[in-house]
Every structure is written in C-alpha cells, then in structure tokens.
Amino acid sequence: HTYHSRLTILLETVMHDILVPRYVGMPRRLVFPWLALLAVTGAVVQERNYKVGVLYNRDSFKVDFYKQLLGFASSSLNRTSSKLSLVSVSYSRDDVFTVTDALFSLLQEQVIAVISFSSSSFVAVEAEYLSSVNIPLIAVMATDPFLRTPHREYLLRMSPSDSFQSKVVYDILKYFKWNEIAILASNDDYGINGMVFLQDEAVKDSNMDLRIVQHVDQNGSKYLMNLTQQLQLIKDSLARIIVLNTVRYTEQILRQAQQMGLMTKSFAWILTDSATSDLRYMVNQGKYETYYEGLIGISPTWQRTQNQAYFELRNAYAQEGGRINDINIIAVAFIDAIRLIQTSMDVNGPIELPEPMNCSKRVPWSSGYKWLDALKAADFDGASGLVSFDDEGMIKRKQYAVLNLHDGEMRDVGGWNNHVLSLRQPEMIFLGHSTILPSSTVNNLVGAHLRFGVIDEPPCATRLTHPQCYNSSAPECWEGYCIDISKKLAEDLNFTFNLVEPADKKFGRYHSELQRYTGLVYELQQRNIDVAGVILNVNTERLGAVDFLDVVMHTYSVSIYEYEEKGFDNPLFFTRPFDNMVWVMFMLLVVFIGMLVTCINAISPLRKYRFGKYGTQSFEGPFPHWSHMFIISCGLVGSKGRSGIPYSPAARFVILGWWFFTTIVLSMYTANLTAFITIDRATSSIQSLDSLMSQDTFQWGLTPDTSTESILYSHSKFQPIATNAEHLLEVDDIVRRVHEGHFVFIAESLFIEALFHNDCNTTRFVNEIPTQGGSFAVPKNVPYRPILSKTLLSYAENGYIERLREKWITPGSDICNKDAIGRKKPFKMAVFTGLFIMLLFGVCTSLLILLLEFIVVGYLDWRNSQKQAAALNGRGSPGGARKREQSLTGALLEIARTGVIPLEETSRNRRNRKYERPVSDHFSDES
Numbered sequence: 054h055t056y057h058s059r060l061t062i063l064l065e066t067v068m069h070d071i072l073v074p075r076y077v078g079m080p081r082r083l084v085f086p087w088l089a090l091l092a093v094t095g096a097v098v099q100e101r102n103y104k105v106g107v108l109y110n111r112d113s114f115k116v117d118f119y120k121q122l123l124g125f126a127s128s129s130l131n132r133t134s135s136k137l138s139l140v141s142v143s144y145s146r147d148d149v150f151t152v153t154d155a156l157f158s159l160l161q162e163q164v165i166a167v168i169s170f171s172s173s174s175f176v177a178v179e180a181e182y183l184s185s186v187n188i189p190l191i192a193v194m195a196t197d198p199f200l201r202t203p204h205r206e207y208l209l210r211m212s213p214s215d216s217f218q219s220k221v222v223y224d225i226l227k228y229f230k231w232n233e234i235a236i237l238a239s240n241d242d243y244g245i246n247g248m249v250f251l252q253d254e255a256v257k258d259s260n261m262d263l264r265i266v267q268h269v270d271q272n273g274s275k276y277l278m279n280l281t282q283q284l285q286l287i288k289d290s291l292a293r294i295i296v297l298n299t300v301r302y303t304e305q306i307l308r309q310a311q312q313m314g315l316m317t318k319s320f321a322w323i324l325t326d327s328a329t330s331d332l333r334y335m336v337n338q339g340k341y342e343t344y345y346e347g348l349i350g351i352s353p354t355w356q357r358t359q360n361q362a363y364f365e366l367r368n369a370y371a372q373e374g375g376r377i378n379d380i381n382i383i384a385v386a387f388i389d390a391i392r393l394i395q396t397s398m399d400v401n402g403p404i405e406l407p408e409p410m411n412c413s414k415r416v417p418w419s420s421g422y423k424w425l426d427a428l429k430a431a432d433f434d435g436a437s438g439l440v441s442f443d444d445e446g447m448i449k450r451k452q453y454a455v456l457n458l459h460d461g462e463m464r465d466v467g468g469w470n471n472h473v474l475s476l477r478q479p480e481m482i483f484l485g486h487s488t489i490l491p492s493s494t495v496n497n498l499v500g501a502h503l504r505f506g507v508i509d510e511p512p513c514a515t516r517l518t519h520p521q522c523y524n525s526s527a528p529e530c531w532e533g534y535c536i537d538i539s540k541k542l543a544e545d546l547n548f549t550f551n552l553v554e555p556a557d558k559k560f561g562r563y564h565s566e567l568q569r570y571t572g573l574v575y576e577l578q579q580r581n582i583d584v585a586g587v588i589l590n591v592n593t594e595r596l597g598a599v600d601f602l603d604v605v606m607h608t609y610s611v612s613i614y615e616y617e618e619k620g621f622d623n624p625l626f627f628t629r630p631f632d633n634m635v636w637v638m639f640m641l642l643v644v645f646i647g648m649l650v651t652c653i654n655a656i657s658p659l660r661k662y663r664f665g666k667y668g669t670q671s672f673e674g675p676f677p678h679w680s681h682m683f684i685i686s687c688g689l690v691g692s693k694g695r696s697g698i699p700y701s702p703a704a705r706f707v708i709l710g711w712w713f714f715t716t717i718v719l720s721m722y723t724a725n726l727t728a729f730i731t732i733d734r735a736t737s738s739i740q741s742l743d744s745l746m747s748q749d750t751f752q753w754g755l756t757p758d759t760s761t762e763s764i765l766y767s768h769s770k771f772q773p774i775a776t777n778a779e780h781l782l783e784v785d786d787i788v789r790r791v792h793e794g795h796f797v798f799i800a801e802s803l804f805i806e807a808l809f810h811n812d813c814n815t816t817r818f819v820n821e822i823p824t825q826g827g828s829f830a831v832p833k834n835v836p837y838r839p840i841l842s843k844t845l846l847s848y849a850e851n852g853y854i855e856r857l858r859e860k861w862i863t864p865g866s867d868i869c870n871k872d873a874i875g876r877k878k879p880f881k882m883a884v885f886t887g888l889f890i891m892l893l894f895g896v897c898t899s900l901l902i903l904l905l906e907f908i909v910v911g912y913l914d915w916r917n918s919q920k921q922a923a924a925l926n927g928r929g930s931p932g933g934a935r936k937r938e939q940s941l942t943g944a945l946l947e948i949a950r951t952g953v954i955p956l957e958e959t960s961r962n963r964r965n966r967k968y969e970r971p972v973s974d975h976f977s978d979e980s
Contacts, residue, residue, distance in 0.1 A: 106159035111143035160410035173197030187421025215247035235292035389435035505586030512807035630725035754779035
C-alpha cells in the first residue's frame with residue numbers, strides 16, 4: 054500500500070509538473086504519443102483519493118443537523134468528482150476516551166486533516182492528540198482564547214477568538230454608556246474563558262462596575278434546570294444590563310428570567326454568538342416568545358459578506374432538500390473548511406499520505422508540517438467571507454454583526470470591524486418593544502425590602518414607650534437621627550424596611566475569644582441585616598469586615614464630667630479679687646484721705662466764711678471734725694456722698710479725686726469677683742486623658758464595643774484607660790454616674806452632645822485620639838451600596854443632614870453658651886455664709902458703738918449739767934466737788950435703772966444756737 058501511494062504521488066507529479074507543461078508548443082508528430090502517456094498517467098492518478106475526517110458529538114441535539122450537513126457535503130464532493138472524501142466519526146460528550154477512540158479510527162483511515170464540530174474543551178484534547186502525529190485539525194466552532202498552546206500547533210480555527218467578541222460587547226456597553234453590568238455564563242471553557250477579557254476590561258475601566266458574575270451548570274436536563282439562585286443574585290445586584298454567554302438552553306434561561314422580572318423595559322440583554330449562531334436555541338415550539346423582542350445579539354459577520362460562494366451554497370443546499378434557514382455560521386464555516394483543503398491541494402499539488410495508525414506506535418506524518426503551511430497559506434473568498442489565517446492558525450477575519458430581535462427575527466443593526474463599532478440605533482428596539490434606551494444606573498430600589506440594624510441609643514435611635522411598640526421592628530415605633538435618615542432613604546428610593554436589633558445590643562468589634570465579630574458587624578457579615586442603620590465609626594478593623602457608605606458625619610472622642618464648684622467653701626471668698634496687701638493699703642488710704650481732708654479743711658483760711666446766695670458772710674462756727682471726713686471717705690467707697698461736705702475747695706477737690714479712685718476700684722472689684730465666681734470651669738484640673746491618668750480623684754467609664762474603646766485599646770499610651778474603665782450600657786446609668794461627681798465618661802461626641810447638650814453643670818474636653826468618620830455600613834460588595842451612598846451624599850449637599858442634626862443633637866437654642874465660662878447652677882446658702890457673718894459683725898459692732906455713744910453723751914451732758922449747777926450754787930465751794938461726784942454716780946444709777954439717758958441742752962448746743970439767724974433777718978431793710 055505504501056509503494057502504491059508513492060507511485061501515485063510520483064505519477065501525479067509527472068503529470069502536473071512535466072507532461073502538461075510540455076504539451077504547450079510541442080511538435081505535431083509528438084502530440085499523440087504524449088497524449089497517450091498523459092492518458093495512462095491520468096488513469097492511474099484518477100484512482101488516487103484523499104480522505105478528510107469529520108468529528109462530532111453524537112449526544113448533541115444538533116446531531117441531525119450535523120448528519121444532514123455531512124450528507125450535503127459528501128454529495129457535493131461526488132458531484133464535482135473531487136479527490137476528497139469525508140469520513141465521519143462521532144463520540145460521546147460524557148466520556149473523553151471516546152474522543153481518542155474516534156481520533157484513532159480516523160488515523161487508521163489515513164486522513165490528511167480532521168474537521169471538528171466540537172466545543173473548545175473537546176477541541177483541546179483533539180488538537181493535542183493530532184498535533185503529536187502532525188495531522189491538521191480544523192475547528193469550526195472552537196473560540197476559547199486560551200486554546201492555542203505550543204502542543205497544539207496543528208490547530209486551525211475557522212472562528213475568531215472570544216477575546217474579540219468580548220471587545221465587541223465592551224464597545225457596545227461603552228456606546229450606550231452602560232457602566233453597571235452582570236454576566237451569566239455557562240460553567241465550561243466557553244462560558245468562563247469567553248468572558249475573561251470582558252471582565253479584564255471592566256476592571257481596567259474605572260467607570261465600569263461589574264456587579265456580579267454567575268455560572269450555569271448545563272450538564273443536566275434542560276427540564277430540570279433551575280436558575281432561581283443565580284437570577285435572584287443578579288436581581289439583587291441591581292444590574293440592569295446582563296451579558297449572556299452560555300452554550301445552550303438559552304430559551305430556558307430567558308424564560309426563568311422573565312418569570313423573575315428580569316425581562317422588563319428597565320433591563321437589556323446581550324447574547325453572544327453561542328445563542329445567535331443557531332436560533333433554535335431560543336425558540337419554544339418553533340416560535341419566539343414575545344418577551345424576546347429587543348434582545349441584542351452578536352455574531353461573526355458571515356451574513357454581512359454574502360458573496361457568490363454563499364449564494365451557490367444556499368442554492369445547492371436547497372436543491373439537496375435542505376432548509377435555507379439551516380444555513381448558519383456553523384454550516385458556512387464547515388463548507389469553507391472543506392473548500393480550504395480542496396483549494397490547498399489544487400495549489401500545492403499531490404501530497405504523500407500518512408502511514409496507517411496501529412496500536413503499537415504513532416508515527417508522525419512526515420509531510421504534515423508542509424501540508425500545515427499550505428493550509429495556512431490559503432487565501433480565498435469563501436461562503437463566510439475572506440478565508441486566511443495568521444501565524445497562530447486563527448482566521449484573520451474578525452468582523453461581527455450586531456443583531457436586534459425585532460418582530461420575530463434577528464435584524465442586522467450594525468457591525469464591528471477592525472476594532473471600530475458602528476450602530477444604527479434608530480433602527481433598534483429594546484425589551485418590551487421599547488424605543489427608550491434603558492439605563493444601567495439604578496436610581497431607586499423599587500420593590501426591595503431591606504433590614505436595617507439598630508441599637509436603642511439616643512440620639513441615633515430610640516424605641517417609643519408605647520405598649521404596642523414593645524419589641525416591635527416597625528419603623529413607626531422608633532425615632533431618632535438615624536431613624537429619620539432611614540425613613541427618608543426608603544421614601545426617596547421606594548423601598549420598604551424593618552428594624553432589627555442584634556442579640557448582644559452592641560455595635561461590633563472583633564472578639565478574640567469568640568474568634569469573630571460581635572454586634573451589628575457580625576449581623577452584617579452573616580447577611581442577617583442589609584444595612585447597619587446607625588452611625589458606625591470607621592476604623593481599620595471594621596473596614597476589613599464591612600463596607601461603609603459615604604461618611605454622614607465626622608465625630609471625635611469627648612470626655613465629660615460634673616463641674617466641681619471651687620472657692621465657695623471659703624467664707625471670705627469675696628476677698629479673692631484683691632490680694633491681702635491691696636486690702637490693707639486700701640483701708641489705710643481710707644483713714645489717710647479722711648485725715649487729709651480734715652486737715653486741709655481745718656487750715657483753710659476760708660473756714661471762717663461761708664458763701665451764700667447773698668454774698669460772703671463771716672462764719673465763726675466749727676469746721677467738720679476729722680471723723681466726719683472719715684465717714685465721708687468711707688461713704689464714697691459705696692458710691693454715695695454725704696451732705697456735710699468740707700467747706701474748703703481744696704478739700705472738696707481731694708474728695709473728688711477720691712471719688713474717681715473709688716469708682717475705678719469698685720468696677721475692678723465687681724468684674725474680678727464675677728470672674729472668680731465663674732473662672733473655675735475654665736481652669737479645671739482635668740483637661741486631657743493624660744491628666745486623667747495622672748490623678749486619683751476621678752474614676753472613668755465608657756460604653757463597651759464602641760469605636761472609642763477600640764481606639765483606646767489599640768493606642769499603647771491610653772490602653773490603661775480602656776483596661777481600667779467602668780463599662781456602662783444604659784443611658785440612665787451614664788447620666789447618674791456623671792452627676793454623682795468625680796466620674797469622667799468617655800464616648801463619641803454625638804452621643805455626649807445628645808445626652809448632655811443643655812447640662813451646664815458639666816464640663817468636657819476633646820480627647821487626644823484621632824477623629825473618626827461615622828456612617829451607615831453594609832455587607833461587603835453589595836450592589837445597593839452605590840445608590841445609598843449617592844443618596845446620602847445628596848442629603849449632605851442639600852442640608853438635610855444638618856437640619857436633622859439641629860433637630861436631634863442640638864434641639865432649640867442652646868441655653869449654655871459653649872464659648873462662655875459662666876454657670877447655670879444657682880448659688881446655695883452656704884456660699885453666702887461669710888457675707889452674712891461679716892454683716893452680722895458689722896451690725897453688732899454698730900450697736901456697741903451706739904451704746905457707747907449714748908453712754909459718752911450721757912456722761913458729757915451730766916458733766917455739763919453739773920457744771921451749770923455749780924455755777925448757779927456757787928462754783929468753787931468746798932462741797933462742790935463732792936456734789937458733782939454724787940451727781941455722776943446718781944446719773945449712772947438712773948440710766949441703769951430706767952434705761953433712758955436724760956438729755957439736756959448743753960452749753961455747746963446753746964453756743965451753736967447763737968450763730969443761727971432767723972429767716973426773717975435775711976429780708977430786713979437793716980440787713
């Protein structure tokens with residue numbers, strides 16, 4: 054057989070290269086002998102036949118289509134007297150060993166090439182097997198971008214790689230500005246590898262968001278296929294643009310998607326060539342479903358290049374009894390693969406057949422490499438368009454048609470050629486037979502129901518005390534800053550929600566003993582809640598567990614404690630504005646000024662005269678005593694003058710200066726006393742966490758599992774504060790402990806502002822730990838995070854967040870001036886103890902002085918009366934002295950008995966009365 058094959062090749066070479074060319078220009082006498090030799094050689098060569106293997110999956114639902122196509126191709130080859138013949142072998146998709154058995158049987162037939170209808174996963178096995186024996190494999194449908202390897206160098210592909218199809222899909226998405234997408238692909242090489250480049254482009258593009266990728270297991274029966282889980286995840290991802298890349302069962306997938314509400318006007322589906330290459334994947338009982346209207350498809354552009362070869366194929370196929378609608382990209386590529394082999398043989402002449410395969414050894418085909426080069430060098434117009442290959446054996450034609458299902462048929466509405474996309478959008482419709490372009494950006498959550506996690510802690514969330522609200526999850530039973538934000542989100546985004554409290558009622562941090570997070574963070578991780586509807590502070594620990602929305606409000610850590618009154622435990626607190634030396638000097642000045650005024654008034658030459666309305670008159674009366682001037686100077690300290698002012702202008706000028714001096718001193722005293730009453734708040738001994746740790750008078754506490762506690766624990770300097778802190782969970786306990794005194798509570802600023810906003814008896818300071826941003830939190834990688842974040846950001850921009858802050862955190866006008874250091878707490882009676890003691894001392898002293906005055910005046914009056922009596926009874930008589938002594942003793946006894954001091958007109962009174970003039974004297978003519 055081997056010798057016969059070599060003889061045939063030799064005769065073919067002689068006829069092709071020697072006999073036929075020599076016939077041209079040959080002398081007539083040699084023509085007939087030459088023709089006879091040519092006829093004998095041709096008869097021998099005519100017996101030569103080349104076999105081409107065809108491999109297909111007998112378990113495919115396309116098996117009847119494959120057989121019909123093979124029958125048409127074989128009859129066409131026989132009709133054209135071709136030297137090619139087809140040898141078809143099938144295999145089972147459930148057993149890869151049946152593939153190797155089929156290939157072995159083809160090698161035994163000495164095939165010069167194999168045409169495969171297999172998918173990419175089986176083509177990988179076939180190409181590796183045939184490349185080991187140098188037999189070319191022409192894959193009709195394999196488009197896996199990772200199919201080509203050095204061990205599969207004899208692989209030729211009639212379809213471009215799916216990497217280009219991914220680029221077409223990406224360009225369509227960018228054309229329509231669809232930036233949020235989902236991918237639903239089959240769980241095989243075609244589905245997974247075919248979307249790798251699209252996923253890569255989506256990752257590189259910062260404006261594109263690949264929400265979710267789901268895979269479909271298509272190994273089972275189509276009647277048992279249940280995609281509820283995958284489709285629900287896609288629906289929950291809020292993606293409105295879905296790319297479908299599955300091998301089969303398109304009709305079942307779309308039907309279930311329609312049942313779940315994913316085929317409405319707000320969605321768009323893009324189908325890859327696996328569905329559009331054979332529309333029988335999509336029909337149900339021979340017809341399209343009405344909800345298919347508006348589907349977008351992609352297909353290699355064999356329909357766009359309907360040339361003469363295509364029309365000849367279509368007519369021949371119809372003459373053989375086939376349906377024209379069956380001529381799809383698979384049929385066209387298969388026919389072009391046969392023509393590729395035939396054209397290469399016509400151009401390159403006869404080839405040596407490979408040796409028959411046996412079980413003992415596999416001998417590589419010596420002419421295989423030359424034959425592969427001949428196939429790669431082919432360049433002709435086939436039914437699918439221009440057929441030529443690159444160095445890696447992939448067809449160079451990378452053109453795609455963009456299809457749109459309209460009125461029950463796939464219409465060509467654009468194309469992709471050389472990385473350039475062109476679309477005729479006015480001719481397109483979308484799902485629901487709509488002409489309105491759907492948007493990939495979701496602006497609402499219509500129909501969604503979310504679970505918001507909350508903790509009963511003002512001002513964020515507080516459960517109402519109504520009996521119907523006991524353990525209720527209804528939003529109507531809650532109020533607060535965060536509750537109002539949640540209600541506003543639900544109203545604007547058209548979703549419903551209920552409230553859920555975590556079992557441990559904690560915000561959440563990592564618990565080393567439990568080896569998990571606690572509180573709301575744990576509930577988010579377990580997907581027991583959809584949103585943490587409280588202000589969770591953002592920290593590194595939580596960022597690794599959950600995602601946060603855009604920051605609602607920046608917070609910081611604050612410490613607060615009861616203001617401790619100082620200074621009022623001293624009865625003489627009113628002396629604090631001036632130093633002791635100042636008080637001594639001031640009292641000395643009072644005495645000095647009184648004496649100075651008295652002296653000036655005494656030596657003044659004008660004391661003998663007084664100035665009246667009717668001119669200057671002689672005045673021989675007494676000038677005011679120095680004690681009067683002392684009383685005047687003391688009276689001016691109280692800002693009141695006295696009627697008996699000095700007569701001397703110089704003395705009066707001294708008193709004017711003294712009055713100005715005392716006015717300034719009184720103003721300074723009043724201001725400084727006010728400052729001393731209120732200044733203790735600003736000069737508190739605890740102004741930082743450092744000072745808190747360095748004292749032993751105050752205790753401190755905090756709420757566990759909060760961001761403040763986490764930061765204190767993570768900070769080596771302040772870790773002792775977190776370790777030794779008293780844990781307080783209830784709001785009432787926090788307020789009580791702070792008001793008991795000598796206790797510092799450490800928490801976030803929002804919480805402290807809400808609890809102690811108008812409590813002016815407390816003082817607070819900002820802790821030396823980093824500021825924190827607070828926001829709602831959601832589970833990792835949830836699709837509704839962007840829309841919630843965008844909406845919250847709009848609330849911050851339009852002032853809604855600030856208005857809520859004023860409502861819940863700073864309600865009404867602040868009765869405590871945050872910038873002042875005053876006090877709201879009323880003064881207690883103990884504060885005025887010293888003042889009352891001083892007043893009582895003054896009253897008692899004045900009474901004693903008054904008593905002394907009565908005694909002294911009584912004595913003086915008694916003495917004067919005695920003098921007068923002596924003058925009348927004989928001044929200087931021997932018994933005068935004894936009588937005066939008895940009179941003084943009798944006067945004192947009389948005062949002691951009756952308590953009344955007898956007052957008599959003294960000589961001084963009589964003397965003073967001498968200088969008084971009747972009023973009538975001022976108007977006499979003699980004056």
